[in-house]
Amino acid sequence: xxxxxxxxxxVNEIGGIRGILHSHVAFLxxxxxxxxxxxxxxxxxxxxxxxxxxxxxWHKPVIDxxxxxxxxxxxxxxxxxxxxxHLDLKLIASFxxxxxxxxRAVSSSTxxxxxxxxxxxxxxxxxxxxxxxxxxxxxCEADILGVKISGATLGIIGMGRIGYKxxxxxxAFEMKIxxxxxxxxxxxxxxxxxxxxxETIDSLLQQADFVMLAVNLTPQTRNLIGKRELELMKPTATxxxxxxxxxxxQEALVMxxxxxxxxAAALDVTYPEPLPRDHPLLKLxxxxxxxxxxIKTDKTTYMITEEAVExxxxxxxxxxxxxxxxxx
Ligand SMILES: O=C(O)[C@H](O)CO
Numbered sequence: 001x002x003x004x005x006x007x008x009x010x011v012n013e014i015g016g017i018r019g020i021l022h023s024h025v026a027f028l029x030x031x032x033x034x035x036x037x038x039x040x041x042x043x044x045x046x047x048x049x050x051x052x053x054x055x056x057x058w059h060k061p062v063i064d065x066x067x068x069x070x071x072x073x074x075x076x077x078x079x080x081x082x083x084x085x086h087l088d089l090k091l092i093a094s095f096x097x098x099x100x101x102x103x104r105a106v107s108s109s110t111x112x113x114x115x116x117x118x119x120x121x122x123x124x125x126x127x128x129x130x131x132x133x134x135x136x137x138x139x140c141e142a143d144i145l146g147v148k149i150s151g152a153t154l155g156i157i158g159m160g161r162i163g164y165k166x167x168x169x170x171x172a173f174e175m176k177i178x179x180x181x182x183x184x185x186x187x188x189x190x191x192x193x194x195x196x197x198x199e200t201i202d203s204l205l206q207q208a209d210f211v212m213l214a215v216n217l218t219p220q221t222r223n224l225i226g227k228r229e230l231e232l233m234k235p236t237a238t239x240x241x242x243x244x245x246x247x248x249x250q251e252a253l254v255m256x257x258x259x260x261x262x263x264a265a266a267l268d269v270t271y272p273e274p275l276p277r278d279h280p281l282l283k284l285x286x287x288x289x290x291x292x293x294x295i296k297t298d299k300t301t302y303m304i305t306e307e308a309v310e311x312x313x314x315x316x317x318x319x320x321x322x323x324x325x326x327x328x
Contacts, residue, residue: 006033007316008050010040010071012060020057023298024305028055031309037061049073053312055305059086068095076315078308079325081295082106082162085217085244089327099325100311103161105303110294111165114242115173117266118154118210121238121288122147147209147238147263150174155208157201157224158215158243159186166212167193180204182220205232210240217244227252230261238264242294245271254280257287268293 009032013019019036020028028034033050040047048070054061054077061067063077068091076098079087084101092099120126123146131139154170156163159181167177167189177195179186185197198204201224205211211233215221225239226249233239239262241248250271256262264286273292281287295301307323314321 006031007052008033008035008047008073009312010035010037010051010054010061012037012057018058018060020055020305021301024302027302027305028309031313044070052076052316053078055308055312056080056087063087063092065091068092068097076100076312076321078102078311080301080304080308082110083216083244084325089325093327098315098321100308100315100321100323101325102304102307103323105300105307106295107161107165109297109300110162110242111169113268113290113294114162114166114212114214114240115169117242117268117288117290118212118238118240119149121240121264121266122149122152122210126288127285147236151176152209153178153207154210154212155179155198155204156195156212156214157204158182158213159189159195160214160216162242163212163214164189164193166214167195175210178204178208182215201229202232205229206234208237209234210238213239213241213243213247215243215247217246221247223247223249225249225253227255230256233262235260236263238262238266240266242268245269245273250281254284257281257284264288 009028011020011034013036014025015022035047035051049072051071052073052075054074056077056079074097077092078100080102082101082103089099124144128144131137150173153176156166156177156179159179163179167179170177171193177193178198179195180198180201189195190197224247230252253265257265266288268290269292270289275282281289295304311321311323
């Protein structure tokens with residue numbers, strides 16, 4: 001069955017490690033004739049002309065010149081997340097192909113994940129879980145003392161949708177909120193959560209008990225937090241990263257955590273992902289690492305697919321796309 005006149009949608013695979021979720025297939029098939037990369041490779045002559053859209057799941061399939069050249073009717077690529085750092089936007093645009101991300105769907109869950117990491121790190125949940133399930137349950141109270149959340153200062157770097165949702169959550173936890181935003185000051189958001197704007201990242205780093213990274217990865221934010229920045233942080237502070245691993249100089253971070261320059265780190269993102277099993281970050285007690293958990297809830301992933309479909313259909317029908325991303 002070829003889906004009648006439905007437009008062809010290329011996906012990496014269905015299920016598996018880098019495939020769209022089985023639970024989304026029926027919904028996608030209402031609108032598209034689904035083609036997997038394997039099917040495309042096996043039947044290029046027949047299928048390549050059918051592909052009008054690509055839905056990227058966990059950055060797959062890889063979009064390169066060869067793939068773009070092989071799909072003469074491709075009109076739009078939708079990404080299952082907000083970060084587009086894995087794509088060469090200029091290359092894609094040069095083929096006349098539009099692009100979209102999914103900012104509406106991802107922000108709440110990513111902010112939840114950031115807050116979960118902050119809380120887990122502050123109260124040492126992973127360490128105490130291991131104590132609780134160990135046979136002896138012997139521990140010295142002084143060894144599991146954490147950081148009090150209410151009254152502590154959170155510094156958010158990047159006050160976009162996700163940064164703002166983190167601020168809303170932090171307000172409910174009675175935290176003092178500082179933020180820095182590279183492009184513009186966010187007066188409305190500031191007022192809504194009682195946040196204080198820091199002109200410079202340095203001043204935020206010096207004051208915060210928790211630093212939350214919520215920026216996109218761009219050439220300007222790569223290695224934004226290096227040795228110098230870590231040394232500006234309080235020795236009692238925690239770094240939480242929910243953006244991209246490459247925003248932090250990981251070697252400098254390892255050193256800072258090993259030598260007590262900062263107290264702890266909680267990372268949803270690293271480079272590479274996953275880290276090699278012998279990576280020093282995996283050996284440190286003052287680090288919590290989650291495997292890019294941000295969007296991973298049943299409802300969020302479904303909403304992402306809905307947002308992708310909305311964008312693809314708009315592009316195919318010549319309508320404005322709700323979350324179009326233009327090359328900068
Ligand atoms: O970019 C995002 O929205 C998440 O990191 C998932 O890729």
